[in-house]
Amino acid sequence: MQVDAVIVGDGPTGRLAYRVLSGLGLDTVIVAPANTHGADPRTTALLPSSVEGLDGLGIDVRPKATPLPTMIIESLGPFGTTAERFSAAEVGAEYLALNLPIGDLVGLMPAENRVEDKVVALRHGAGDVTAITEGGAEITARLAVAADGVKSPTREAARIRLWRQPLGLSALCAPVELDTPHEGLCIERYDDTGSITVIPVGSRAGSLISIAPSADVDRLLAAGLPAIEASAARRQPAYGAIRLTASPVVFPVSLGWAPTPARRRVVAVGEAAHTVPPIGAQGWNLAVRDLLALQEVLAGAVRAGGDIGGNAVLARYIRRRRFELPGRLAAVGMLAGVATDTSLRGRLARQVGLGVLSRVPPIKHGLMRSGLA
Numbered sequence: 001m002q003v004d005a006v007i008v009g010d011g012p013t014g015r016l017a018y019r020v021l022s023g024l025g026l027d028t029v030i031v032a033p034a035n036t037h038g039a040d041p042r043t044t045a046l047l048p049s050s051v052e053g054l055d056g057l058g059i060d061v062r063p064k065a066t067p068l069p070t071m072i073i074e075s076l077g078p079f080g081t082t083a084e085r086f087s088a089a090e091v092g093a094e095y096l097a098l099n100l101p102i103g104d105l106v107g108l109m110p111a112e113n114r115v116e117d118k119v120v121a122l123r124h125g126a127g128d129v130t131a132i133t134e135g136g137a138e139i140t141a142r143l144a145v146a147a148d149g150v151k152s153p154t155r156e157a158a159r160i161r162l163w164r165q166p167l168g169l170s171a172l173c174a175p176v177e178l179d180t181p182h183e184g185l186c187i188e189r190y191d192d193t194g195s196i197t198v199i200p201v202g203s204r205a206g207s208l209i210s211i212a213p214s215a216d217v218d219r220l221l222a223a224g225l226p227a228i229e230a231s232a233a234r235r236q237p238a239y240g241a242i243r244l245t246a247s248p249v250v251f252p253v254s255l256g257w258a259p260t261p262a263r264r265r266v267v268a269v270g271e272a273a274h275t276v277p278p279i280g281a282q283g284w285n286l287a288v289r290d291l292l293a294l295q296e297v298l299a300g301a302v303r304a305g306g307d308i309g310g311n312a313v314l315a316r317y318i319r320r321r322r323f324e325l326p327g328r329l330a331a332v333g334m335l336a337g338v339a340t341d342t343s344l345r346g347r348l349a350r351q352v353g354l355g356v357l358s359r360v361p362p363i364k365h366g367l368m369r370s371g372l373a
């Protein structure tokens with residue numbers, strides 16, 4: 001098969017890449033195994049800037065999303081429980097984020113042209129690249145987009161280097177039903193176990209994310225559903241009883257970044273190019289920025305009748321992504337470290353930090369604005 005562009009991966013990033021590339025009039029195909037996103041327990045909290053970016057691509061998430069106007073961060077420590085409320089209205093925003101299940105997000109971005117198979121190798125030609133699948137199909141294109149997740153076989157085949165640092169933490173995630181309606185309030189609580197957050201979905205449901213050292217998460221998982229539910233209700237008392245509506249899934253937490261995310265007609269995007277802890281809702285929001293940058297760079301090449309996978313285009317994309325990502329990754333990495341440090345010093349630092357935010361609104365609002373942008 002010969003196309004303009006081949007996208008490897010059918011997650012939210014691959015689907016968004018398909019929307020961007022086919023929107024530019026490029027003959028595009030997605031290659032990935034049949035998707036199972038309906039079973040993914042994660043939700044995606046989209047920041048206002050991402051919602052706007054998706055709007056521009058004709059993707060309106062609002063009908064499927066739950067607005068999150070307010071968030072409370074609570075920290076247990078030497079001063080008892082300290083809490084700070086962050087409300088979108090404080091910085092003139094309508095909401096802090098719009099939250100929707102990953103399955104719904106993927107469903108909003110259909111991709112008609114697809115090959116259901118796994119890519120196992122790449123072959124580089126003079127002016128093209130060929131993705132070779134397990135079943136023996138060959139798809140030749142001028143540009144390959146690696147949207148095949150954190151392990152990204154396509155990124156590896158193109159020898160795009162990913163710097164990755166496991167953090168010794170895991171995130172246990174499960175969809176839950178709440179006894180008490182959340183009324184749009186998201187509570188992130190830091191205690192002597194780690195962090196626990198319920199991100200509202202609908203009116204009485206949510207996505208539970210508990211981050212702690214991996215051995216502790218494994219122990220909790222092995223203890224079974226009733227133990228997980230009891231622990232969640234004890235650590236997040238505001239919602240009353242918390243019932244898991246599907247089995248929890250554990251995600252290892254790491255920080256990762258490909259400083260040069262494109263090489264030899266292959267560009268890595270989404271988790272194939274960067275991975276952050278699920279704190280501060282940055283993960284897929286960074287993928288949206290990848291694809292908006294790629295759209296701009298490719299639009300220029302398409303207008304000029306240039307080579308969409310050529311070195312000049314890839315170099316322009318690399319420059320676009322080089323400056324934003326290190327700062328965001330460092331900030332989220334630091335936040336994850338502070339949020340899950342259960343030592344006395346760590347708990348004290350969190351409480352003092354929250355105290356400063358509470359007493360110095362310009363610092364608080366500056367941080368909020370940069371987190372939402």
Ligand SMILES: Cc1cc2nc3c(=O)[nH]c(=O)nc-3n(C[C@H](O)[C@H](O)[C@H](O)COP(=O)(O)OP(=O)(O)OC[C@H]3O[C@@H](n4cnc5c(N)ncnc54)[C@H](O)[C@@H]3O)c2cc1C
Pocket residue numbers: 008009010011012013014031032033035042043044045046102117118119120147148149150152153154171172173209251269270271272278281282283284285286287
């Ligand atoms: C607990 C948790 C909560 C999160 N919450 C948020 C949030 O609130 N907001 C936010 O912005 N982000 C959040 N994230 C991050 C977000 O979920 C990820 O950034 C996003 O799911 C990554 O999507 P992706 O498409 O890049 O990768 P994936 O979803 O991993 O998709 C990879 C795709 O590649 C395919 N694939 C793999 N190998 C091959 C191959 N060899 N050939 C072909 N296809 C292949 C897979 O089948 C899959 O379709 C969270 C993450 C976690 C763990």
